Amino acid sequence: MGRLRRKKTQLVVLALLALILIPLGCLTYLTLHSDDSLVVNNNVMGFNKREAKLAERVREMEEQNQLLRHQLSLSQNQLVGLHSSLLSSEPNDTDPRLDCSGQVIPKCEIIQVAIVCAGYNSTRDVVTLIKSILFYRKNPLHFHFISDDSAEHILTTVFKTWNMPAVNVSFYPASDLKPEVVWIPNKHYSGVYGLMKLTLPNCLPTSLQKVLVLDTDITFASDIAELWGIFNKFRGKQAIGLVENQSDWYLGKIWKHHNPWPALGRGFNTGVILLDLDKLRRLNWVQIWRLIAERELMSMLTTVLADQDIFNAVLKQHPYLLHRLPCQWNVQLSDNTRSEQCYRHMADLKVIHWNSPRKLKVKNKHIEYFRNLYLTFLEYDGNLLRRELFGCETVGNVTTQPQTGKGSEEDEEEDECYEFRREPSLVHRTHLYYLDYSYKPTEDDVTLVAQLSMDRLQMLEMLCEHWSGPVSVALYMSDAEAHQFLQYALDSPVLMARHNVGYHVVYKDGQFYPVNYLRNIALGQVNTPYVFLSDIDFLPMPGLYDYLRRVVAMTDIEKKALIVPAFETQRYRFTVPSSKAELISMLDLGTVFTFRYHVWIKGHAPTNFAKWRTTTTPYKVNWEQDFEPYVVVRKDVLGYDERFVGFGWNKVSHIMELDAQGYEFIVLPNGFIIHTPHAPSLDIAKFRSNPLYRQCLKGLKEDFQKDLSRKYGIRALKYLSVD
Template sequence: MNLLCRGRLKLLVASLTAIVLLTWLYLLAGNFENGRSLLLAPCLSDTPAARVLEHAVLESRVREVEEENRQIRLQLSQSQGTAVQPPDGNYGNQQWGASADTGPEDGDNTAEEKNNHTECPRSPSVQKCELIHVACVCAGHNASRDVVTLVKSVLFHRRNPLHFHFITDTVANRILSSLFQSWMVPSVQVSFYDADELKSEVSWIPNKHYSGIYGLMKLTLTKALPSDLSKVIVLDTDITFATDIAELWGIFRKFTDKQVIGLVENQSDWYLGNLWKNHKPWPALGRGFNTGVILLYLERLRRIGWEQMWRLTAERELMSMLSTSLADQVIHWNSPKKLRVKNKHVEFFRNLYLTFLEYDGNLLRRELFGCPSQASPDSVQLQTALEELDEDDQCYDFRRERLTVHRVHLYFLQYEYTPTEDDTDITLVAQLSMDRLQMLEAICKHWEGPISLALYMSDAEAQQFLRYAQASEVLKNRKNVGYHIVYKEGQFYPVNLVRNVALKNANTPYVFLTDVDFLPMYGLYDYLRKSVVQLDMAHAKKALVVPAFETLRYRLSFPKSKAELLSMLDMGSLYTFRYHVWPKGHAPTNYAKWRTATTPYKVEWEPDFEPYVVVRRDCPEYDQRFVGFGWNKVSHIMELDAQEYDLMVLPNAFMIHMPHAPSFDISKFRSSSSYRNCLNTLKDEFHQDLSRKYGSAALKYLTAQRNM
């Protein structure tokens, strides 16, 4: 199976995990010589003589593999300097093969030099539209993030339809199902299998590796995957491809009728042991085989009784080994330290990995020309809606934005939340982009409860955010903050779509709908929970208004009480929010009454009212036709009022807006008359839709709009 012999595969960056069981099982099940297994049958291996003979056979085979790999390395070293051209259809100008001194000054090799180079034979071809199956075991937040980079590299090079099979826990299932549904990549199918149902299959095996039980689940794939699936490529989540995965798939055609598993020998001498005193990486013969990339002929494995075979082997080996251990390959991008390894190709590997880490996934939504369309019903519906738009409409860009499907990566970082027993818990819900990132630490200090944040970012910005969060002592110690990435696409900021992502992924009965540039008063979380009980929000449709204030100072001694805030208002260091530029937005809060209020009081809806409120999680979503600046919160409060929510102002609650530079969208609104005209058009259409939805009760909004 000399995979390394293949020039186009030698750049395949594998962060691969080696399981001792599969090292033995490869020799047992996957490599037959002259029609017989190189290992003795279990029933014949009970005698000491048989065990000695079996050990000798294994040693002989290992020596053969060592010699084969030595010859491969020799061939590769001789072929340095030959650039193997990529197959037709690959994108970009990748350098295939290593480059050495070219000899003549003009950079051309002589004919004699060219004849001395050894090129590995090309991999067997794959049919043009043949479906390639890929399986991954993926559990948790971090692995779900890693697998995206793997998928990007596969999609970048691929020319065939793909079917990904993910064995996932609950967390990874939620993340990846949402991601692929919103990614909408043509000719890509995705199936999920419950890892919890497979745990009992391998939980009895003691394992010392950090991957735990999930590292052993590859043994169960013949049972986990569909019975009619004949073969599959099994990958670790932290792999990056440098060529078309079809080249791996084509190797199945080289299998003899008695070969069932394809593996690569570990390349590092670390696996041989004896690098230092008492260095014993594992009790395997030679380097062992690497299971980060496996070719499994499932149909044949089932036929030879794979499940019974690996179980019997495991039971026998555990009698002497006591537990299994896994090992990592040299180039293995599953931790920051691995990026600093010493290897002559490390710069290429590092750059390749970082390229796909920050690569714009939207660019991978390209059709496979010449293959039958495999569009999902959602894709067909979206295409139909887009075709119905009038491109001559002055507001075409706004209408198209409403139909844009943005990729969404839920729970980008580790998230842990334990529900409270009294069902009064409240999640702070907000959205932000890269220019508001500095607010996160302050909000976490002011609000100790759960938080749901949707971040509108590019792929590259998402990685910058990741580094920022991991370096922050405040953020990395807060596990009850859900960070959801909505990837950038289009020319407008889809503010209400981003808000809805944060809202829909709140896990508490109540939500505090706010903006990220506001700091809640200290203790607001506990005060709001008490107010929820006091106002019986479980049985009444109420929206609790948190009065909003602002400061023009970047450094503020934050008030610790209502009395202190009122004093700062009187001294001019604080103001009621937007009193000088947009008084209608918050005037109905009735700040004069709030100054002396000691109990919650009800206020009536007025045009353009946009307070920050606490409501039940099942409240209406934000209207996604409103993008960029203008009417995005106003429309939401209007619908709350249409659904007969009572607006109750809390007497001892407040929040303060911190100063920042104006957003790009507000600049467009102020400078573009067409922008403002389209916003008015969208307002009129929203009013009409509201009237159709809520009947005569919604006529007051249209009347109020016309009287303005």
């Protein structure tokens, strides 16, 4: 130890001498040659001989200065290393204001991240968090999610469709961990899930040596590898890296008679945690935290800040476990924090933590900056984050882009319909259940299935006012539009009153509207036995939901498609007729028409509206060319052909294949839907104005018809003659 201290003293002396000698040498040199350096020539663009000589000598002196600075830097680094080694046995050896950006980890080292995520709404926060991580990251990532069934279902689809290179995901059922923490009374809004971070050393694989633990309400403003690199600073038994709490909570000064859990000083916030899992396992972490929690609960009765109270109680008794993180790695934004003291410049920020139930509405003098940073990632196009990591071997992906059977580049250049044909091969990022969903279906329940884009958003409220049953709807939106939809929905009393509507966001990509992919997404999330395949611009007659439930309860619809007749109005201000008799009266007056009677008669002509006007019983109709009715079928009906994008033949192809499978088409006598007017979509405009679009669609139809004949044999030969 004495030799180390002498070495330390020598290095300090060397550093001081260098600091003194460098400026002194420069000053002496400039003083001796000041007469040369101040000569001014009328020719300001050139040098005389004395000036050139002086310039050369100044360059030599600068090179010597640079060499001395380099030696000084090496000496300082050695000094810091010695200082760290001398204090390695002390727990709190890191200045909370130090910048750790100098920590370097191997380029291709996998960074392990654990997140507890439960419920539908929390998955939105997770996606925004992951966007901020991906924006800065330069390393492979492996996410470990402690999740309930709903969050796992949503996040599995998110990662699968996002298709991010060098990103892996693992899930651990929260239900398996509940018994370990459910005995702890907890007043925090996170409930039992807020305690599950305590179980990570045991529930994560034993092969995992260390992990970053993150709350869902944080935003990264730097490369996560810098945070991962702080593990290299852990000394001795240090196993838990935390940032000091930036409020007075654990000082007991929030309100009168405030009695917080025990903590070291101000305590520590658990929104960002570095866990050395190996050390914690060797120390028998489970026994440590359980014994302390049981003892403290005898007097505290309940936790208020969930896992954070227990972590702080453990560190109070075992301070050697703690490694203090620089506070920039958890800038805590809540009304009672002093986070402004944590940073001087915005460049100092590393992680922003919205650790308040009020989230973006907290008080902070820089709140607009933080809010804009968060909104930037919230609305950022996630497609731009699918970039490769260069220079690393393949470390595994959640999924791989499907092969599209493309030909040579020369073939692609000659194929005028190449863009049209390649569109279905795109993997659209998909976020299921974007809003909270809670519905238990009945035995004969029917879900309305639809899809829409942002320009049809106002029709959601109208649909919900006319259909009281469950709805599964796919929304095609950009990241920014999805946020606008969220605000729209939260501000809508009609939509917020409904918990049986599943909203599934499909993010925009490509040039065409993926109409059948959207329908399949919505269809795939139905949890009722039957579905009503409709469109967002149709309003159901009053009581249609109850009527359809009665029909399916009394009818065996195996291999049957029940047709709900479609009508239309050209009036924007319109009241849906309450009965069939009222509808027929409006048909006679000319305020309502059979759907597309003036532009696309073939689409619904087989419904036989003349017979429907007078019948009181269901009747069978035959499939005809271009037939595309709206039908009620069993949930397990085949999906739509996703080759059809944009406008044209997307429903026609589906009904054609149902006919090929032997479905019967039965028209319901007492139900109907009304199409409401709206501006034409962009894809309709393309179809009408672009001959190449129509030509490509014709080629796709021919391919589909040939596929049907190969798939269904003789009974599908009739489709080959369809133009």
